Amino acid sequence: MKLNYASHASTAAAILGFFSVSPAWAQTELIVNGGFESGTSSGWSMSGGAGVYSDGGLANSGLYYLWLGGAFSEMDAAYQTVTIPGSATVASLSFYYNIVSDEVDPVAYDTFSATIRNTSGVVLATVGNWSNLNKDPAPGNPYYHQQTFNLLPYKGQTIRIQFNSSNDSTLVTSFFVDNVSVQVTAGPPVNDTCSGAIAMTAGTTYTLNTAGATSTGDPTPTCQPSFGNGVWYTFTPSTSGAITISTCGSDFDTVLAVYTGSCGALAPVQCNDENGPACAGSQASVSFSGTSATTYFIMAGGSGGASGNLNILVTGSGGLTIVPTFDSSITSDPQAAMIEATINAAIAVYQSAFSDPITVTITFREMASGVGHSSTYYTSFAYSDYRAALVSHASTADDAVALAYLPNSGNNPVNGNTDINLHLPLARALGFSADPPGGETDSIISLNTSAMNVSMRPTDPTKFSLFAAASHEIDEVLGFTSALNNLNNGDPAPSGPITPEDLFRYDPTGARSFNTDVNATAYFSLDGITDLARFNQHQGGDFQDWYSFNGGQIPQIQDAYATHGADPVLGVELRALDVIGYARVVSSARPKLTLTRSGSNAVITWPATFTGFTLQSATNLAPVVSWAALSSSPQIVNSQYTITVTNLSAGGNKFYRLTK
Numbered sequence: 001m002k003l004n005y006a007s008h009a010s011t012a013a014a015i016l017g018f019f020s021v022s023p024a025w026a027q028t029e030l031i032v033n034g035g036f037e038s039g040t041s042s043g044w045s046m047s048g049g050a051g052v053y054s055d056g057g058l059a060n061s062g063l064y065y066l067w068l069g070g071a072f073s074e075m076d077a078a079y080q081t082v083t084i085p086g087s088a089t090v091a092s093l094s095f096y097y098n099i100v101s102d103e104v105d106p107v108a109y110d111t112f113s114a115t116i117r118n119t120s121g122v123v124l125a126t127v128g129n130w131s132n133l134n135k136d137p138a139p140g141n142p143y144y145h146q147q148t149f150n151l152l153p154y155k156g157q158t159i160r161i162q163f164n165s166s167n168d169s170t171l172v173t174s175f176f177v178d179n180v181s182v183q184v185t186a187g188p189p190v191n192d193t194c195s196g197a198i199a200m201t202a203g204t205t206y207t208l209n210t211a212g213a214t215s216t217g218d219p220t221p222t223c224q225p226s227f228g229n230g231v232w233y234t235f236t237p238s239t240s241g242a243i244t245i246s247t248c249g250s251d252f253d254t255v256l257a258v259y260t261g262s263c264g265a266l267a268p269v270q271c272n273d274e275n276g277p278a279c280a281g282s283q284a285s286v287s288f289s290g291t292s293a294t295t296y297f298i299m300a301g302g303s304g305g306a307s308g309n310l311n312i313l314v315t316g317s318g319g320l321t322i323v324p325t326f327d328s329s330i331t332s333d334p335q336a337a338m339i340e341a342t343i344n345a346a347i348a349v350y351q352s353a354f355s356d357p358i359t360v361t362i363t364f365r366e367m368a369s370g371v372g373h374s375s376t377y378y379t380s381f382a383y384s385d386y387r388a389a390l391v392s393h394a395s396t397a398d399d400a401v402a403l404a405y406l407p408n409s410g411n412n413p414v415n416g417n418t419d420i421n422l423h424l425p426l427a428r429a430l431g432f433s434a435d436p437p438g439g440e441t442d443s444i445i446s447l448n449t450s451a452m453n454v455s456m457r458p459t460d461p462t463k464f465s466l467f468a469a470a471s472h473e474i475d476e477v478l479g480f481t482s483a484l485n486n487l488n489n490g491d492p493a494p495s496g497p498i499t500p501e502d503l504f505r506y507d508p509t510g511a512r513s514f515n516t517d518v519n520a521t522a523y524f525s526l527d528g529i530t531d532l533a534r535f536n537q538h539q540g541g542d543f544q545d546w547y548s549f550n551g552g553q554i555p556q557i558q559d560a561y562a563t564h565g566a567d568p569v570l571g572v573e574l575r576a577l578d579v580i581g582y583a584r585v586v587s588s589a590r591p592k593l594t595l596t597r598s599g600s601n602a603v604i605t606w607p608a609t610f611t612g613f614t615l616q617s618a619t620n621l622a623p624v625v626s627w628a629a630l631s632s633s634p635q636i637v638n639s640q641y642t643i644t645v646t647n648l649s650a651g652g653n654k655f656y657r658l659t660k
Helices: 336-353 383-393 397-404 424-429 466-478 500-504 572-580
Strands: 002-008 015-020 027-029 045-047 051-053 065-069 075-083 090-101 111-117 123-131 145-150 158-166 173-185 205-209 231-235 241-248 254-260 269-271 284-290 296-301 309-314 321-326 359-366 372-382 419-423 443-447 523-525 531-534 594-598 601-607 614-618 635-637 640-646 655-659
Touching: 065 075, 065 158, 075 173, 090 111, 090 123, 111 145, 123 145, 158 173, 321 336, 336 466, 359 466, 372 383, 372 424, 372 466, 383 397, 383 419, 397 572, 419 424, 419 466, 424 466, 443 466, 466 572, 500 523, 500 572, 531 572
Parallel strands: 015 145, 321 359, 359 443
Antiparallel strands: 002 015, 002 372, 027 173, 045 075, 051 065, 065 173, 075 158, 090 145, 090 173, 111 123, 111 158, 205 309, 231 296, 241 284, 241 309, 254 269, 254 296, 372 419, 372 443, 523 531, 594 601, 601 640, 614 655, 635 640
C-alpha cells in the first residue's frame, strides 16, 4: 500500500513523501543522536563546515539540526556507521531535509546528496540528489521533506549513512537535516514463551518494577526478548474493536510489545529514550483492532539499570479512540497541564460523538507562527469501493440523503476520476486496511499556543481559542481535505483523485462546484438543495474549510481564517464527518435548556455532552413561527454550553430552542 502525507494549514497543502508498510517484530533504532538534540555531533563523523546548530524555528522538531553548506566554496560531509542485523526482516532509513538558497538562476550551482556507503566510503547506493533548484520557500518546519530508503539489501553489513554538500564561490545554499532514523526489525524474540503471564482487565492500571525483578504478585519474567527484560501480561477482550495499551507515568526507558498466540507477532513497538526514538512524555503505546475472545500477550519492561515503577493501562475495546502524544515542546511549556487538558477536552467530544471501533493516533506539538497545522497520512482507493463502504456503514438520516446523490458508478461525479484519497483514520473507519508506518502516528498537529487562550474559557479577546484550533485540526486528521488544496486561484481544477468533502461541493443552483475561482460561491450540502456551510475559495486558506475571508460570519470550527476572541464549538462539522464515513452517535434525547435572567441579559446553558445543536430564537409561537439562529456561538464553561443573549425590546416574549 502506498501512503502519502498531507499537510493542512492556513496555506495550501503539500505532499511530504510516501512510505510502504511491512509487518514487523520488535523495532530497534540504530542511529545515535538522530535528532541532534544532544546539541553536539555525538555519534556522527563530520568534516568541512558541517555541524549541529540551534537557531529558533529552523529544526524540523526539537531545537537542534544538522547544517551543511551555508558558506562560499565549501564542501561538507556528515556520516554515521550502523550495522544491519543479518536477521533483519525490515530495515528502513528516514530523514527530513530543508533547502534554503540565495541562488536565483535555474542552474544547479550548489548540491546536496544522501548516500549509502561501505566503511571505506565507497558509494553503494544513492538515496537522493538535490541542489539549489530544490530550494524551499522558507527555512524550518513545515518546509522540511521526509525521505525514506529501504536498507534491507544491506542486512549483515556495516554501512555508512552519509550526507554531502558542495557550495560554489557565490550565493550560498544551506542544507538542513533533522530526525535521521534507521529502524530495523528482526525475527522473533529468543526464548519465545509466555508462561507465567497474568491476566489484565480493561481500565485497570498494573504496576511492575522494570529493573528485572517484579512487584508483589507479578510472575518472574520468562520471555526475554532481545530488546530488554520485561514482565508478561495477557488481555482477552470480550468484544471486538479498537484496543490501546499504553505505558504511562514512567520516568525511565520503556519497551512495549504485543503478541498473539505464543508471542507471535501482532504489532510490537519499542520505545527507548536514550538509544532509540524518543518516548514523547516518557510514554509508549500501541493500538490495534482487537478480536473478541482472542488472547493478546503484552510485554513491558526497561533496561537493566532502570528503577522505579512502570504503569500499564489497557483502555479496552469500544468506540472511537483518539490517543494523543504530546511532544516535548508542549510538555515543557509552563502551561502544559492546561494545554493538554484543553486538547483532551476537544478529543472527548469526538470520542462521544462517533462509535467507530478504531484508534486514531496524533502527535501534538507547538509551533511559533500561524494558528494551526496538521500533517496526515492518506492513500488512494477506488471511488466505487469507497461508495460501497459508505453504503455498508450508513446509519443516520444524513447518510441516506448523501448516498442518494452519490452515483453508484466507477467514476466519481466530481471530475470523473476513478479514485479517491482517504486519510488513514477514515479508511480504517470504513473497514479498509490502512495503518501508518511502524512507529508513526496517523498525524502531527502543530499549534501556536502563544497566540491562543489555552483554557476552555477565553480570557484575552486578541487571541484564538485553543479548543477550536485543536478541533479544527482534528477534523482534518479524521478526513477533512480537498483535492483543490495546493492550487492558486485561477488554476484549472485537478483531474486526479478527489477527496470525500469534494463530493459535497455545490454552487447556489445545486450543480456541483469544483474550481479555484476566488469569486465562485460553493456550499457544503448533502443534496445540493440545503446549504449547510459555505466553502472557502481563497487560496490563502484550505479549500475544504468554511468561508471566513472577509469576516462578518458566525465563527465556526472549520473557518479558514480564525476569529480573535471567538470560542466556536462543533456543529455542522459533525454532520460532515458522519456523511464522509464515520458512524455518528445520534441520540433522540434533547438537552434541557436552563435560562438565568439578569436585567436585559439571559444566560442559556445546556450539557456539553449534547453536541452538534444550534440555538435558535423566535419572537412568537403562533400563527407562523420564524426561528433564527443566534449570531454568536456558545462557549463551554463548567461542562456546559453557555451563551449570553440580550433582549433589547421593551416588552414582549422571546422563545429559544435547540435544533440539529
